[in-house]
Amino acid sequence: MMSTLSKGGIFATALAVFAMGASLPAKAEYPEKPVEMTVLFGGTANTIAQLLSELMAEELGSPVVPVSRTGGGGAIGYAHVQSMRPDGYNVVWNSNSINTSYHLGTLPFNYEAFDPVAQISVEVPVLAVSADKGWTNLEEMAAAVKESGETYNIGISGKGSFTHLTSVALFNAMGIGDQMNYISYGDGKAPVELLAGRIDAAIQWPGQFLSYVESGDLSVIASTGADPVSVLPDVETAQAQGFDVDISMWRGIAVPKGTPEEVIVKLEEAAKSAVESEKFQSAAQNIGFEPSFKGHAEFGEVIAEDDAFYASLLQELGMTN
Template structure:
């Protein structure tokens, strides 16, 4: 067969594939969308992901159905998403562990954020400092003043070394000159709550939602959130940015698709989810569960992930964690 005939055939084939891809992107979505939630059913990530997806599908001609695939600190479900056809019909969500814990520990071979394409950040659940009533502390400023004047006298409970709350406590020491007696609890907020009530510790770091019952009863007081946005569920607890400091810590929910998903599909999904995010129903619902709605679009969230990971890894290197 003549060379020019082969070349013409290749060109025609490539043109047909390009046209087919373009048409497919324009027609998106063509079938129901699978949302892989990489955590067990019933948790906070599961509930928020399902709620906003139920609202987002109202903007689309298809349904969005959630499937829980847990394991390997979220990596099992995300790995399935990464291997799916990059056409926008399979999505998943990232949390703190997906961005920090799994990549840092190299827990799962082949796992990489480069194999994902962010769509949007939906929420942030900031870590916060709560103090016990019996500690006598009534404000963040008072807590820091005491920890500076009497190093090691303020006992503060956090999750184990390497966790977000642990890193937040160490960063706060560096930023303020305070010196805490940091005590770790594998049981997270449940164990910390018991320690606060018994007088074993004076303060603890976790989300305000984790301590909601004890805050409502008056046994605990929230004094600051490690966030740049006011939590609408706790208007009396200031974000640390209001105190002139920049320290973000906590979990978040970010929607992602497989890498190489067409931009047109990403844009369609981003628009649908933004409509859901901005709805009164979602805003009122998310306030009830104590999580801060916090939107970043596809272009912004990509940069935010890189910055958050780089900052956290640098701190972990500094602390040899």
């Protein structure tokens, strides 16, 4: 008798819980629980993500938790988010790596598995050379390299990495691509290798060279984006120096395909005010990246354009899979 009673009690409770659970989604407004932001890389990517998620949480009124899922050149994190329910509680802190990792063959799906939310920032690679080389611009470097006829060692982050692709595009445009030998360094060691004289030039992120430029050990002779980078305003772009290269790395937020429009808009708004906040702007200056907000429609176009660009660049390099 006791046992049937308690069973009935459990059943009633379960029914009540079920009824509550069923009625909640209709009334509640997104977000009603923490949003998880998957971070694909360490370093700058991770630092920006930590800050962005803090600021977005203030706007959304619900925690945004940055969760690091590194490895496989971003493939691990992309695969995780892509397999999640498209309800806006799983977002990915993405970058051009969605394009490159698909075309390199490490990712079985491409950017179309995600809906874009917003572009957040842009990082522009810069070319640094040792100060005692005496090169002050790309023209001088190209001339010196051609004249010597020797092979030069260029520091990159890894084969197929963003800095590698940028290097290839730039040096091909300068007509000295054949004389370049690319050396992979993980963990941002390239500036020191350049300082020690083991390599001749390196394409990396401006923040890594800042202190060396100040101390006069290295000179940065070009940036590869459309506009000069804000932390090194005197450095001319490759385009301004007459070489047709426009490559920069964007970072932004995306959600699994099929996420409701109103959820995307809500995330987009939160991202917008986060990017515009004073905290984010000053952090950008300190870390060395450019805040650059774009709404979801415009961001989608950027991703699609880039996809075609990297497909052809990797094809050219024979690295597609």
